[in-house]
Amino acid sequence: MQLLFISPILFPLSGLLINAAFGKRMGERLIGAVASLMVLASFAVSAYLFIQMGALPEAQRATAVDLGIPWIQVGNLHVPFGFLIDQLSVTMMLIVTGVGGLIHIYSIGYMHGDPRFQRFFVYMNLFIASMLVLVMADSFLLMFVGWELVGLCSYLLIGFWFSNIKNAEAGRKAFVVNRIGDVGFILGILLIFATFGTLTFTDVFGKVMAMSALNSPVIVAITLLLFIGAVGKSAQIPLFVWLPDAMAGPTPVSALIHAATMVTAGIYMMTRAHVLYTAAPATQDIVALIGGLTAFVAGSIALTQYDIKKVLAYSTVSQLGFMVAAAGLGAYATSIFHLATHAFFKALLFLAAGSVIHGMEHLSKSAGAHGGAADGHAVDPQDMRNMGGLRAKMPITFIVYVIGGLALAGVPPFAGFFSKDEIVAAAMQHNPLVFGLLGIAAVFTAFYIGRQLVMVFFGKPRTGNAEHAAESAPLMTIPLIVLAVFAAIAGVLNLPGVGTLGTWLAPAVGGYEVEAFQIGVAGLFTLLSVAALLGAWYVYRNAFTKSSDVDPLAGLGPLYIFLKRAWLIDALYQSVIVKLFYAASSFLARVFDVGGIDGLVNGTAVLVRNTSGVLRRIQNGLVRSYGMMMLLGVVVVVAYFLWSAVAR
Amino acid sequence: MNSVSPYVLLSALLFTIGVVGVLTRRNAILIFMSIELMLNSANLAFVAFAHQWGQLDGQMFVFFVMAVAAAEVAVGLALIVTIFRSKKSTNVDDLSQLKG
Numbered sequence: 233m234q235l236l237f238i239s240p241i242l243f244p245l246s247g248l249l250i251n252a253a254f255g256k257r258m259g260e261r262l263i264g265a266v267a268s269l270m271v272l273a274s275f276a277v278s279a280y281l282f283i284q285m286g287a288l289p290e291a292q293r294a295t296a297v298d299l300g301i302p303w304i305q306v307g308n309l310h311v312p313f314g315f316l317i318d319q320l321s322v323t324m325m326l327i328v329t330g331v332g333g334l335i336h337i338y339s340i341g342y343m344h345g346d347p348r349f350q351r352f353f354v355y356m357n358l359f360i361a362s363m364l365v366l367v368m369a370d371s372f373l374l375m376f377v378g379w380e381l382v383g384l385c386s387y388l389l390i391g392f393w394f395s396n397i398k399n400a401e402a403g404r405k406a407f408v409v410n411r412i413g414d415v416g417f418i419l420g421i422l423l424i425f426a427t428f429g430t431l432t433f434t435d436v437f438g439k440v441m442a443m444s445a446l447n448s449p450v451i452v453a454i455t456l457l458l459f460i461g462a463v464g465k466s467a468q469i470p471l472f473v474w475l476p477d478a479m480a481g482p483t484p485v486s487a488l489i490h491a492a493t494m495v496t497a498g499i500y501m502m503t504r505a506h507v508l509y510t511a512a513p514a515t516q517d518i519v520a521l522i523g524g525l526t527a528f529v530a531g532s533i534a535l536t537q538y539d540i541k542k543v544l545a546y547s548t549v550s551q552l553g554f555m556v557a558a559a560g561l562g563a564y565a566t567s568i569f570h571l572a573t574h575a576f577f578k579a580l581l582f583l584a585a586g587s588v589i590h591g592m593e594h595l596s597k598s599a600g601a602h603g604g605a606a607d608g609h610a611v612d613p614q615d616m617r618n619m620g621g622l623r624a625k626m627p628i629t630f631i632v633y634v635i636g637g638l639a640l641a642g643v644p645p646f647a648g649f650f651s652k653d654e655i656v657a658a659a660m661q662h663n664p665l666v667f668g669l670l671g672i673a674a675v676f677t678a679f680y681i682g683r684q685l686v687m688v689f690f691g692k693p694r695t696g697n698a699e700h701a702a703e704s705a706p707l708m709t710i711p712l713i714v715l716a717v718f719a720a721i722a723g724v725l726n727l728p729g730v731g732t733l734g735t736w737l738a739p740a741v742g743g744y745e746v747e748a749f750q751i752g753v754a755g756l757f758t759l760l761s762v763a764a765l766l767g768a769w770y771v772y773r774n775a776f777t778k779s780s781d782v783d784p785l786a787g788l789g790p791l792y793i794f795l796k797r798a799w800l801i802d803a804l805y806q807s808v809i810v811k812l813f814y815a816a817s818s819f820l821a822r823v824f825d826v827g828g829i830d831g832l833v834n835g836t837a838v839l840v841r842n843t844s845g846v847l848r849r850i851q852n853g854l855v856r857s858y859g860m861m862m863l864l865g866v867v868v869v870v871a872y873f874l875w876s877a878v879a880r
Numbered sequence: 881m882n883s884v885s886p887y888v889l890l891s892a893l894l895f896t897i898g899v900v901g902v903l904t905r906r907n908a909i910l911i912f913m914s915i916e917l918m919l920n921s922a923n924l925a926f927v928a929f930a931h932q933w934g935q936l937d938g939q940m941f942v943f944f945v946m947a948v949a950a951a952e953v954a955v956g957l958a959l960i961v962t963i964f965r966s967k968k969s970t971n972v973d974d975l976s977q978l979k980g
Contacts, residue, residue: 853976
């Protein structure tokens with residue numbers, strides 16, 4: 233029975249071991265099949281657990297899986313090796329393995345012909361296993377293990393094409409920025425242990441609920457420290473700078489890790505620890521504000537990007553801001569709802585963008601076979617200015633892209649509409665400032681996705697690559713279609729009167745009164761979204777006739793530059809933190825190390841050599857001089873004793 | 881001057897001769913003999929004092945010293961022979977490789 237509960241982790245684990253051990257002799261198809269089937273097997277088990285859980289009465293649904301293996305036992309610290317399967321974790325397991333499985337299948341087509349095909353799938357399976365450890369853990373410590381493992385997978389996969397130094401640097405940046413968050417997280421964990429003497433979720437939450445006072449300083453400190461971890465992992469202000477760079481990885485990685493699953497770990501963690509956050513309203517206000525600001529800032533940056541994946545990356549940051557804001561407003565179930573719908577439509581958008589890039593590279597690949605590119609110089613296949621008119625060339629990709637885009641923009645009846653509306657409605661009730669930020673961000677969202685759709689799919693092809701683009705293979709389009717269906721209908725999950733995600737999650741994430749569906753707010757935001765989409769179409773419909781045309785938004789002058797350079801945040805970090813760090817390092821290396829440390833060491837050596845230079849003269853090797861010294865010594869000793877005897 | 885004094889004086893004289901021999905001689909064998917002289921001067925002092933106090937402890941010590949000296953002679957002469965074989969000399973001033 234326990235084996236069944238942990239088998240979702242064991243399947244991808246065995247998949248990665250098989251592929252790592254025998255992959256060299258297996259060939260692409262078999263490697264891809266093993267990796268994908270293992271994830272799908274995990275999905276099947278998760279679905280079985282979900283159905284089984286649904287049949288149980290509500291009070292018995294959460295299952296603690298104690299493997300009976302004591303993990304850490306030092307002094308007061310007892311951490312068992314166990315898992316907690318409840319409504320929240322089973323929901324996350326379904327998302328991770330479901331979306332993950334589809335992305336695995338897609339990757340077989342996308343990574344076709346890559347020299348490190350085997351390694352890619354080993355990393356992907358490792359990621360799925362790690363992510364499942366994260367969501368199934370029953371203690372903060374085991375969760376942290378999963379948290380660090382997914383961070384490692386993220387680093388490995390961002391820098392997957394490490395032969396290009398830019399990709400390796402992006403991986404390193406993601407790693408370093410995430411470590412800043414992780415320091416906060418682990419300090420929070422230590423403070424939890426110092427305060428409550430345990431790290432198991434149920435024990436900690438039980439003790440917190442026994443405390444009556446709100447905003448006790450230690451709880452506020454714990455929640456803020458945990459939030460720093462979430463800020464790093466879920467790319468919130470001020471640590472969001474790593475996520476846009478993370479797009480250096482292969483597109484399926486962007487879809488799986490940097491859109492659908494890993495970056496939502498921070499939201500999952502706050503939802504899991506909702507008992508702590510509910511006991512600290514002061515922290516919640518900060519969380520909601522950071523979420524709202526992130527949604528607004530990242531949304532505004534996405535308006536000005538040309539790289540098809542960068543737009544989606546900033547969009548992801550913005551949508552994560554929505555989720556964090558929802559968690560900060562106490563609407564945890566809503567946050568998870570948006571997490572789920574976002575996983576579907578953003579994975580869809582990324583994979584569809586991958587399909588577009590694949591199509592754009594079609595010419596270069598075939599031209600390479602015929603000797604020499606058509607236009608003589610390389611065309612960036614990710615720059616939207618080089619695209620245009622792909623609607624007719626890639627019809628399936630176009631349709632699913634539109635579905636994903638409408639879901640993201642929040643147009644009914646697509647999935648994003650329902651989840652985003654719930655968040656905005658919750659903000660309106662509790663926090664007008666956050667409501668304003670989220671509202672503007674929602675309009676930005678519709679505008680930038682409309683801009684992207686127009687630039688990529690409408691108008692006339694602007695380069696030879698776009699001219700000769702071709703639809704991707706079925707291995708890639710079928711997962712797109714499945715995801716598109718989910719992106720279209722996933723709103724049903726929590727549709728007022730039909731869906732029950734909120735009530736399903738309630739025992740695990742706290743009984744939050746799900747906002748009644750407010751037709752006024754929903755209608756207003758639908759109108760705004762549609763207006764923004766149409767506005768984007770109007771502005772961009774004729775804006776680009778060739779690749780070198782200027783963006784109409786450039787008319788905004790300095791503001792446009794400011795947005796385009798991501799609010800100069802990277803430049804700020806570069807000029808303040810990185811430069812200071814380099815200056816300090818170079819001081820330490822050139823002055824302190826050479827002068828101080830080396831001086832101390834060399835000085836000791838010189839002192840010893842000079843002193844011994846004097847003393848070595850005694851060691852002249854002549855036996856008779858040694859004898860003379862012994863005699864003198866004896867004379868001194870005897871004289872001493874005689875003298876002291878006489879003195880007495 | 882009591883009955884033990886001449887023996888102690890002789891002992892001191894022999895010891896001094898031994899010390900001077902050790903410090904001035906260069907030949908290893910002569911140094912060796914000087915050391916034996918010092919040991920025996922000590923033995924003489926032991927016996928003299930043992931006789932004066934009427935106790936056998938001192939005499940017993942002499943036997944120990946003689947036994948150890950015999951062993952030392954065996955080892956020491958063997959060393960000197962070996963050194964002579966490699967160095968063709970028993971001059972201790974030639975054996976100064978260990979100087980610092």
